[in-house]
Amino acid sequence: MSDFWILLTGVLVASCSGILGTFLVLRKMAMIGDAISHSVMPGIVIAFLLSGSRDSLLMMVAAMACGLFAVFLIQLFQNKGVQADASIGVVFTALFAIGVLLVSLFARQVHLDQDAILYGEIAYVHWNTWMVNGVDLGPKAVWLLGITLIIIVTVISLFYKQFKLCSFDPALAAACGIPVALFHYLLMGMVSMATVSSFESVGAILVVGMLIIPAATAYLLTDRLSAMILLSVGVGILSVFGGYGAAVMLDASIAGCIVCAAALLFALAFLFSPSHGIVAKKLRLRKLAA
Amino acid sequence: MQWILISCTLLGLSSGIIGCFSYLRKQSLMGDTLAHAALPGICIAFMLTGTKSILYFLIGAGLAGIAATFGIGWITRHSRIKHDAAMGIVLSSFFGLGIVLLTLVQHGGYGNQAGLDKFLFGQAASMIGSDVLILSIVSLILVTVCYFLFKQFKLVSFDPGFAKGIGYPVAFFEQLLMFLMVVAVVVGIQAVGVILVASLIITPAVSARYWTDRLGVMVVVSGIFGAISGAAGAIASSTAASLPTGPLTVLAATALFGLSLLFGSKRGIIMRRLVQQRMKRTLGFGFEEQAATASVDDRLNKEASL
Secondary structure (H helix, E strand, O other): OHHHHHHHHHHHHHHHHHHHHHHHHHOOOHHHHHHHHHHHHHHHHHHHHHHOOOOOHHHHHHHHHHHHHHHHHHHHHHHOOOOHHHHHHHHHHHHHHHHHHHHHHOOOOOOOOHHHHHHOOHHHHHHOEEEEOOEEEEEHHHHHHHHHHHHHHHHHHHOHHHHHHHHHOHHHHHHOOOOHHHHHHHHHHHHHHHHHHHHHHHOOOHHHHHHHHHHHHHHHHOOOHHHHHHHHHHHHHHHHHHHHHHHHHHOOOHHHHHHHHHHHHHHHHHHHOOOOOHHHHHHHHHHHHO | OHHHHHHHHHHHHHHHHHHHHHHHOOOHHHHHHHHHHHHHHHHHHHHHHOOOOHHHHHHHHHHHHHHHHHHHHHHHHHOOOOHHHHHHHHHHHHHHHHHHHHHHHHHOOOOOOOOOOHHHHOOHHHOOHHHHHHHHHHHHHHHHHHHHOHHHHHHHHHOHHHHHHOOOOHHHHHHHHHHHHHHHHHHHHHHHOOOOHHHHHHHHHHHHHOOOOOHHHHHHHHHHHHHHHHHHHHHHHHHOOOOOHHHHHHHHHHHHHHHHHHHOOOOOHHHHHHHHHHHHHHHOHHHHHHHHHHHHHHHHHHHHHO
16 A cells, blocks of 8 residues: 555656646746755745644745745846846755754754655655544645645646746747736746645655656657646656656665656657657768768 | 864865856856766765775765766757756756665665765764865865966856967866866865755855956955855854754855845945935936836846746
């Protein structure tokens, strides 16, 4: 039974981050995803210190606020003339440092250690279940991720056209009267939400891997946005299964193995993709030359 | 203790100086990527040698960093994936591999692996005499190289096309700068940790930018800011045993950034206000109108760039 819950958690993480990662990769904001996943740390720790439990609504709200705050700060410094990637670097290292410091200051009181932040605890997901009137409803992480996924799917499918236009041609979108900034922050809010709910299972840093690697893999395989989203989710799910198998065999970190599996799939697509792979390009060149 | 303080100061100094060049070349986040990429290098060095010698760690991390640089270059050159996504891919896959290796080491039959995870958040206090010596020497070498090649680095950072035109080996200097950044990051890992060492490369340089428009001054100011942050982190973490050095150093650097943002003599917020007011007084009404149109333009640009 534990295998089932671990895999289900992984699949949900892969779906949430696969959908959002597609937009991050297309809008050239991959590193903002990285920044958000680091910046939610202080929110998580503060909410944890206040509420004493790791799956409260408060944690979700606090972490989302932190993520949006980070995006806001990055934008602010950028407008003040700091280079884009430098302002990302300044903001997320500062927020992450605050988070780590809080953890080590209150390490004795709270049940939250540095390892859990980094690698996640996907192996223990099935121990932390949700009991209502003595009925076991399954792991809390699965519920949290499921709700997040439903929200993401709803928002994206409601505003699919707007998100699509904003990713490919923000200037045109602004000219059409689409509130570009609103959709920007909506996307960032969803990325923070996905990061927070995945945080417990795969850790703060490996969320980035799940956000970017499957989406980049899908980017090499297709030219259609809808296909890219589906492929990105598919690649993510595939790497969850592959990574879990490898982790069981090697007795190593599950989250680490999942990201490695995703990286392997990326390498395969990079080499052998029929449309954008290196081998296909070489063959096409040879055919042209002949 | 004094030696640890000195070596942390030197670390901050050298990465502050290197950071200036990477900031001007718009490669600040490379430092972050290189730092994450160093983790598997450290783990492999430990697995191969079985010792926690800092020299081997430096070599392993350095090689991993170079591999990451080439990986990013390769991905961006041979596919349509952009630079930022390539960085994200390399960063997270190297870090994932590092974590897998770290857990393998922890579960495997290696004897004295305890303390390997100190590299994640940095613990300057765990440095021993020989570590301090090696780190200090490497930092000094970095500073010296930057001092002697300052003119070349300056030209390559500002106008690589012109540098190429007058016959400089630009590619060589760019690779050299990248290599120096790998070294600076790797050296900083011991004190600040894998995740946060990028901050020592980025934040002092950004802060220094608020004080000057001259590269020479900027390098010196950034080096001093880095040195202060390193020293402050080392001192603060020595007062309470359980605190890791990394976050404290980063927060010191961020505090300096905040001060520069407000009080910077060239671009600080307060200075800008003063200049604006002076302009208003000398130009009278016309300026306000101009400012209004400028701010509308500004907003339109902002909307478009989102």
